[in-house]
Amino acid sequence: xxxxxxxxxxxxxxxxxxxxxxxxxGSILSINTMGWYRxxxxxxxxxxxAITGGININYADSVKGRFTISRDNxxxxxxxxxxxxxxxxxAVYYCYLLYRYIYWGQGTQVTVSS
Numbered sequence: 001x002x003x004x005x006x007x008x009x010x011x012x013x014x015x016x017x018x019x020x021x022x023x024x025x026g027s028i029l030s031i032n033t034m035g036w037y038r039x040x041x042x043x044x045x046x047x048x049x050a051i052t053g054g055i056n057i058n059y060a061d062s063v064k065g066r067f068t069i070s071r072d073n074x075x076x077x078x079x080x081x082x083x084x085x086x087x088x089x090x091a092v093y094y095c096y097l098l099y100r101y102i103y104w105g106q107g108t109q110v111t112v113s114s
Contacts, residue, residue, distance in 0.1 A: 033051065
């Protein structure tokens with residue numbers, strides 16, 4: 001059984017920064033595809049950033065140049081560094097892992113005040 005535990009959300013002013021973490025536990029041999037989605041009120045869940053095949057990194061156009069996804073293989077943990085935050089980044093952020101099945105974190109609220 002794989003579990004994902006997120007941390008790092010919160011309230012920040014426009015222009016501020018936050019770092020989200022997602023730690024995976026369970027019977028995991030390797031992690032190659034993981035990332036972050038977000039869902040704002042009344043909107044569909046959208047992909048924010050992803051690492052695929054262990055090395056390919058993709059970002060949503062709306063966060064390019066501001067957000068950075070990274071990973072720590074030794075800790076089975078990946079991160080989302082969010083800089084220059086904007087009110088439109090306000091959402092619940094979910095990490096995910098694709099490992100035979102897709103697993104989701106519990107979600108963490110990010111609120112950016114104007």
